[in-house]
Amino acid sequence: MTTVALKSPAGKWIMVSAIMASAMAFIDGTALNVVLPALQKSLQASGADLFWILNAYLLMLAALMLIGGALGDKLGRKRIFMAGIFIFICGSALCGLSPGVTYLVVFRIIQGIGGALMIPGSLSLISSSINVKERGKAIGTWSAFTTLVTMGGPVLGGALADAGLWRYIFFINVPIGLAALVMLWFKVNETKDDDSGQTLDFPGAITIALGLALVTFGFLRIPAVGLYNWQVFLSLAAGVLLLIAFLIIERKCSYPMMPMKLFASATFSGSNLLTFFLYAGLGAGMLFMSLNMVQVQGYSQLQSGLTFLPFTLMMIGLARFAGSIADKFGPRLLLICGPAAAGVGLLMLSFIKQTNGAADYWTTFFPGIIVLGLGMSFTVAPLTAAVMGAVSDHFSGTASGVNNAVSRIAGVFANAIFGALAVLFFFGALQTQLKGVKFSPHDKQMVTAQAANLGNAKVPEGINTDKKTIGKAYRDSFISAYAKIMRTSAGLAFLGALMGFVFIHGVKKAEHQ
CATH class of the missing domain: 1.20.5 (Single alpha-helices involved in coiled-coils or other helix-helix interfaces)
Structure with missing residues (x-):
């Protein structure tokens, strides 16, 4: 398969179009976490509703991304990539128009179908089109510039949410997607495997x-x-x-969407185990940190979005450097130290109690975010390079699909399990907080029923007990649940580091898988 230099005109158009399209998915993820409090309030959504809004998208990604990668290998990576972008921007527009939770969940499914075709296409185009000697640098560039393009997502999302315009966070995907489609149509050549006789799984x-x-x-x-x-x-x-x-x-299966023989490579298996544990911990940690800031600590949603800037700036500054180090020395050490540092950052964030809001940011959330950002900056590009380097070019789309699917499956399990645990932790802490408070059985039932809303819990109307006491109990209970969730998330990141230590050694390009 013919490849091109990273700095050639063809290489630059491949990189720009892949970055633009990938940015939509990153914007959707980072900005949505910031606007969730406004969305919950606007649509009268329960805590479980929030997790379904997140998981409807992730479920389709996890289920279909593997087929998306295989479709690209078979029918043409550019063609499937463009189809995914088109479906994704249609789903985004519909999400922005959703009149209620049920509609939003359904339209998030459409987004997920588009994302399943779109997301593996970006890395597959890069891996199959860029010279092998520059592939790590290309992936690092993709990581850095995707972060740069999406850096404004949380900030813009926070500003729109504070203004009551959270729906527009979905609409911003439309112009980005249209621009990527134009570039791909006119400037990027098609690539696909010569063997196209296989059926789809x-x-x-x-x-x-x-x-x-x-x-x-x-x-x-x-x-x-x-x-x-x-x-x-x-x-x-x-x-x-x-x-x-x-x-x-x-x-x-004769033509599986997840070829089990890929997992014969210890590096490929270890990289995907690392991905699962790290991204499960990261997803849960970032979500609950956003909810904590806005619903309990008193941050505006714009301020909440701004707090993630140090994280994204570190990704911009270090991702390409980390990719170059992985090219030169191999990814093993980075894939041990990076997840371990991310775990330390999550652990630091777990000890934050009630603060005075954004005024205390620099001495509370900021140190943990810096350590978390440092860990992820030295993990993302080497991890992707390790996954793609463990398989032959023939399976580049499938390998990208498998690894991206694993990260989304991690998100699904994290949202489902941590969503359930958070409510149970909140309910248990609330019971403890209210031990000394006298209620009628009916009032107590009404107060504890609010546990399902987590940080959005409101003192029920008609309660005779001191409402300030109940409000403080809600806040303290959420902080207690938050601490347990963050410590569990840190444990998952440490497990990811262990996977890097055990499984990832020298990465040599597979020739005959």
């Missing part, structure tokens, strides 16, 4: 989608009906069985 896609959806449903039902309710038991059991069935299908 739709049984695998359907099985993993249903399995993940049932597991998600089961966990998110726990706070409402309890762990031992038949709905929870059947959903989790059926979901786990379907995920096991998915692995069996992939092993026996």
